[in-house]
Amino acid sequence: MPSAAEMLLSVFDRVYIINLAHREDRRREMEAELNRIGLSLSHPAVTLFPASFPPDQGDFPSRGARGCFESQLGVHRAILADGAAHALMLEDDADFAPDFTPLLAAMLPALRETRWDMLYSVSPLEARPGDQPVGAHLLRLSADHTFPLAHFVGFSRRFSERAVPYLEAMQARAIGDPAGGPMHVDGAYCWLRADQPDLVVLGSRQPLAVQRSSRSDIADLRFWDRLPVLRQITAAARRSPPVLALLHRLRRR
Template identity: 70%
Template sequence: MGSSPETLLSVFDRIYVINLAHRADRRREMEAELNGIGLSLDHPEVTLFPASFPTDEGNFSSRGARGCFESHLGVHRAILEDGVQRALMLEDDASFVPDFASILAAIGGDLERIDWDMLYSVAPLDPQPGDQAVGQHLLALSPEHRFAQAHFVGFSHRLSERAVPYLEAMRARPPGDPQGGPMHVDGAYCWMRAAYPEMTVLGGRQPLAVQRSSRSDIAELRFWDRWPVLRQAAGGLRRSPVLRQMRDRVRRR
C-alpha cells in the first residue's frame, strides 16, 4: 500500500469533518490531526461540514444531542448530493492513533476489495457472538454488535440512501417510540443496523481514531468550561503531551 493519505483516499472518495462554526479550537486541532497524516482541511477531497447548532433540544435529550444527530443526517444528504460512493465521516474531536499508518496499511486492501456499507474504527474490538473475522485485522459485525461512539465512521452511498429516510423518520417520532424516536446518533445507527441486518458492517480490531479530550457541546458543561480563564487552562491540560501519553497507554491495554 502507499502512504497514509494515498491509502485513505483510495478507500474513501471524500472525507467530511463535522465542525461547529464557533468551535475554532476544535477546527485548529482537527487541522493538526490531518496534517499529521499528510492531509489538511484545504485538501480537495476533505470537506469541512458545518455542524447543526439548534436553538433548543426539541424532542432530544439535549440541544447537543439534537445537533449531532442533525449533523450526521446532513452529511448523509451531502454524500447523496455529491455523488460520493464511499465517505469517511469525522467528528472534530477525532484523534488519529499513533499507529494510524500501519493499521490503515493492514486493512486498506480489504476495505478496497469488500463491498461494505459501514465501517467503525472507534474502539478496540473483540469478536462478539455473530461476528465473523475478515482477515487478521477486521471483523464483519453482527447487527447486535453495539457501539457508543461515532467519531470515525465510513459510509457507502447505499448506506446513506437508507440513512436519510431512516433518520428523518426517527427524528419525527415522539421520544420513546417503539420504532425508534429521537436519540443520540450512535444509538440511531445501532437501531438502523438492526432494521437492515443484511448490511455489511465492518469494524477494525484496532481503532484508527479515538475521541480527543475536548470541551463537549453535548454534555452539560463542567464549571471549569463555563469560565473563560478556567476553560483556557482546561484546554491546555487536555492537550498536554503527558496526559496524551497516559491515555495512549491506557487505550493499548
C-alpha cells in the first residue's frame, strides 16, 4: 500500500494549513500530525497560510466568524494563484483520525473516479433524503445537507473560482441582506451550494480528521486559559487520550 502522504497527494495538489502567526503551539501540534502521515510543514506541497486576525467583528456575527471567513477566502485566492487542480484546506486544530490511512485508501477509488468540487470530512454522517452513495465510504450530498465545521475540506479549482467572487460579494453586503451578507463561513458554503447546485459536494461517512481541543484566540477565554501556568496544564490535559476520547464522543452526539 502507498504511504498516507502519497495517497493524500495523489488526490490533492496542495495542502493549505490556516494558522495564526502567534500560535506556535498549534504549529507544533500540526507539524506532529503531518509527521504522523509522512508529511511536514517544509514539504513543497504544504503551505502554512497566515490566518486573518481582525481587530473587531465588523458586520460578522463575531470576531472569530470574520477571521475564519477572511482566512478561507484567502485560501481560495491562493488555490487560484497556485494553479492547484484540487487542494486540501486544514485548520490548525485538525487531528488526523486514528484510522486515517486505511480510511483514505478505501476512499481513493471513488475520489479518483468521481468529478467532485468539495469534500467534507469533518464528522460522522449518515445519508439524508437527496444524498447519493458514491462507493462504500462517500456520499454525494444534497444542498440541504449542512455542516457546522470546516477543519478538513477539499476543494476543486472550479469551486474556488466560484467561491472567490461569491464570498467577496457576501463580505461587501450588509448583515442580514436577503442575498446573503456577512456570516459564518460554513454557512456561506451552504448558501453557495444551494445557489449553484451543479457543484458536486462529497462527504465521507467517517471523518478523516477531528477537531482538536485548543484554546481560542478570539472567543472569550476561561480563567484557566488566561493564567500561564494553568494554561500549560490545560493544554496538556487536552492532549491526553482520555480527554480526547471524551471530546470525540461528545462531538458525535
